[in-house]
Amino acid sequence: MLGAIEAGGTKFVCGVGDAEGSREMVVVSTGDVATTMGAVCRFFTDAMERHGPIRAFGVGSFGPLELDPASPAFGRITTTPKPGWRDVDIPRWLHSAFGLPVAIDTDVNAAAVAEAQMHGVDQLAYVTIGTGIGVGLVANGCTQKGMGHPEAGHLLVRRFPSDTGFAGVCPFHGDCLEGMASGPAIKARWGTSLDALRSYHPAWVQQAYYVGQLCASLILMHAPERIVLGGGVMQQECLFPLVRTATLQALADYCANWNEDTAARCIVPPRCVEPSGLVGAYLIAEAECSRPSNLEYLV
Amino acid sequence: MLGAIEAGGTKFVCGVGDAEGSREMVVVSTGDVATTMGAVCRFFTDAMERHGPIRAFGVGSFGPLELDPASPAFGRITTTPKPGWRDVDIPRWLHSAFGLPVAIDTDVNAAAVAEAQMHGVDQLAYVTIGTGIGVGLVANGCTQKGMGHPEAGHLLVRRFPSDTGFAGVCPFHGDCLEGMASGPAIKARWGTSLDALRSYHPAWVQQAYYVGQLCASLILMHAPERIVLGGGVMQQECLFPLVRTATLQALADYCANWNEDTAARCIVPPRCVEPSGLVGAYLIAEAECSRPSNLEYLV
Numbered sequence: 001m002l003g004a005i006e007a008g009g010t011k012f013v014c015g016v017g018d019a020e021g022s023r024e025m026v027v028v029s030t031g032d033v034a035t036t037m038g039a040v041c042r043f044f045t046d047a048m049e050r051h052g053p054i055r056a057f058g059v060g061s062f063g064p065l066e067l068d069p070a071s072p073a074f075g076r077i078t079t080t081p082k083p084g085w086r087d088v089d090i091p092r093w094l095h096s097a098f099g100l101p102v103a104i105d106t107d108v109n110a111a112a113v114a115e116a117q118m119h120g121v122d123q124l125a126y127v128t129i130g131t132g133i134g135v136g137l138v139a140n141g142c143t144q145k146g147m148g149h150p151e152a153g154h155l156l157v158r159r160f161p162s163d164t165g166f167a168g169v170c171p172f173h174g175d176c177l178e179g180m181a182s183g184p185a186i187k188a189r190w191g192t193s194l195d196a197l198r199s200y201h202p203a204w205v206q207q208a209y210y211v212g213q214l215c216a217s218l219i220l221m222h223a224p225e226r227i228v229l230g231g232g233v234m235q236q237e238c239l240f241p242l243v244r245t246a247t248l249q250a251l252a253d254y255c256a257n258w259n260e261d262t263a264a265r266c267i268v269p270p271r272c273v274e275p276s277g278l279v280g281a282y283l284i285a286e287a288e289c290s291r292p293s294n295l296e297y298l299v
Numbered sequence: 300m301l302g303a304i305e306a307g308g309t310k311f312v313c314g315v316g317d318a319e320g321s322r323e324m325v326v327v328s329t330g331d332v333a334t335t336m337g338a339v340c341r342f343f344t345d346a347m348e349r350h351g352p353i354r355a356f357g358v359g360s361f362g363p364l365e366l367d368p369a370s371p372a373f374g375r376i377t378t379t380p381k382p383g384w385r386d387v388d389i390p391r392w393l394h395s396a397f398g399l400p401v402a403i404d405t406d407v408n409a410a411a412v413a414e415a416q417m418h419g420v421d422q423l424a425y426v427t428i429g430t431g432i433g434v435g436l437v438a439n440g441c442t443q444k445g446m447g448h449p450e451a452g453h454l455l456v457r458r459f460p461s462d463t464g465f466a467g468v469c470p471f472h473g474d475c476l477e478g479m480a481s482g483p484a485i486k487a488r489w490g491t492s493l494d495a496l497r498s499y500h501p502a503w504v505q506q507a508y509y510v511g512q513l514c515a516s517l518i519l520m521h522a523p524e525r526i527v528l529g530g531g532v533m534q535q536e537c538l539f540p541l542v543r544t545a546t547l548q549a550l551a552d553y554c555a556n557w558n559e560d561t562a563a564r565c566i567v568p569p570r571c572v573e574p575s576g577l578v579g580a581y582l583i584a585e586a587e588c589s590r591p592s593n594l595e596y597l598v
Contacts, residue, residue, distance in 0.1 A: 064555060078555055079555045121445075122445070123443075123444070123445025123446070124445075135520075137520075139438035139439060139441075139443055139445075140438060140439055140441040140443075140444075142438075142439040144422075144438055144439075144521065144522060145422070145439075145522060146420075146421075146422025146423075146438075146521065146522035146523050146524050147422070147518075147522055147523065147524045147556050147557075147561070147565070148518075148522045148554055148555070148556045148557075149522050150519060150520055150521065150522050151519050151553065151554060152519050152520045154519055154553055155516060155519055155520070156457055156512060156515065156516070156549060157457075158455055158456075158457055172551045172552060172553040173551050173553065213455060216455065217454060217455070217516065217520065218520070219446075219447075220449060220450050220451050220453055220454055221434075221436075221449055221451045221454070221516065221517070221520045221521065222443065222445065222449065222520065222521075223443060223444060223445035223446055223447045223448050223449050224445050224446065225445050225446045250455060252471045252472050253471060254450065254453055254471040254472065255447055255450060256363060256377055256378045256447070257446050257447045258446075258447075262446070266446065
């Protein structure tokens with residue numbers, strides 16, 4: 001049995017079980033660090049009494065995270081604006097409490113791992129469009145990390161031709177992808193969320209234009225076998241055909257592999273039933289069990 | 300001893316030796332397929348008489364290439380506009396002539412492998428800016444491939460604010476990165492190459508703006524430890540500081556790891572002395588020797 005956490009800015013989803021399914025799950029709302037991590041650790045302690053021992057923990061966390069194994073700050077949340085969470089080391093909390101191996105990656109990279117397994121591919125992009133826009137990438141079967149980790153939600157996009165008056169909501173870039181197409185951007189521009197707008201409202205085509213530009217850039221930069229689009233905004237299923245069309249328009253027949261059929265098969269909603277990030281956390285915990293731990297420094 | 304080819308649209312650079320250096324190199328200009336491959340095979344036959352047997356071949360080739368090992372067309376050049384070279388299968392030519400293992404990847408992916416080894420990193424982007432713009436990527440120590448391979452030279456870029464009159468030269472996208480910042484784009488816009496323009500000519504800052512946008516997108520999408528900028532256009536060394544500044548401006552302090560020091564250390568010219576693509580071809584040949592061949596179908 002494994003322990004998994006999808007650690008988000010508003011809630012921590014915790015589970016025991018494995019990637020096939022959780023035996024038990026709990027949601028802890030994200031408050032101050034000590035209260036939140038206290039509640040998380042109590043859940044795992046209690047769950048072990050009911051279900052037996054945990055072999056390892058996997059964490060898919062909000063970030064940015066330090067993921068360079070050579071860094072003394074490995075596993076920490078770094079420059080988050082979330083009060084109190086800067087420099088928090090979730091793996092260390094878990095390791096101190098339970099003395100077990102802990103693996104960590106970004107929430108979106110964990111989700112990408114889960115979706116890659118569900119789709120049976122090794123090259124995949126997972127995109128979540130909600131309060132922000134996050135992108136997790138699996139390349140050659142491993143999550144994409146290097147100097148930092150991908151932050152493709154902040155891609156600089158071209159503006160939709162008629163979209164000239166809106167400055168965008170990203171505090172760093174103004175009109176980057178997140179600034180133009182996240183949930184808060186949609187609300188700031190139209191005064192409501194997409195689902196409250198009629199199907200012929202220009203908001204839909206405009207939203208698809210931006211998401212399609214991200215998909216085209218992912219194809220040109222990453223050559224994914226699947227692009228999985230999740231998050232609250234993408235729960236509007238009617239966005240998918242519009243996004244596929246916008247993606248192909250942006251590629252302009254340059255990539256021979258991409259046509260209507262490919263787009264229908266490869267630009268898709270998430271397949272995981274439980275949250276993809278939680279399923280991914282089980283998978284990275286499992287992988288951690290099968291290799292020498294890189295977390296000796298935690299002891 | 301290994302055999303290596305950097306196969307380009309104007310010339311094939313062939314060598315025998317290993318990634319430490321070639322014992323002998325030859326340049327064959329790219330003509331019709333039979334003449335070109337005939338000359339290439341003669342070189343390797345003669346070189347083996349002088350230097351002894353070759354264990355395997357590595358090819359870094361122009362493309363697009365089919366790199367899906369499950370495809371019957373694996374190893375072929377696909378939709379190239381180069382007359383006569385569509386569907387050409389360089390590995391099959393070599394295998395028919397010599398009966399040895401052959402590994403193939405794109406020219407830019409091979410170059411990325413070589414530069415990753417030179418820099419001692421596993422996450423790297425190699426960019427060449429010349430007749431076209433090509434990008435090779437190493438992720439987790441392997442080259443980036445999936446559905447197709449990266450074609451990040453065709454990234455859709457934002458225009459430099461004052462760059463309004465020029466339509467771009469890309470036959471697919473017009474004003475994508477290659478359409479705006481390749482050698483032919485520079486010539487079409489300014490009537491000359493960059494090196495003929497004075498240091499205060501606006502062409503320099505504009506060129507750096509586009510290349511910096513590529514670097515920022517690579518950082519956001521790929522988190523490379525190094526971005527290596529090569530090719531004829533980047534031989535103008537004074538572009539490097541301008542590109543670094545443009546990259547940081549595009550990121551707008553979003554990526555905590557990237558500052559002036561990182562940019563100076565990580566956005567750099569190629570380190571390989573021999574062509575990076577040739578060195579990479581030796582490295583992929585070497586890797587091919589150490590695993591079961593996936594080229595049985597060639598027999």
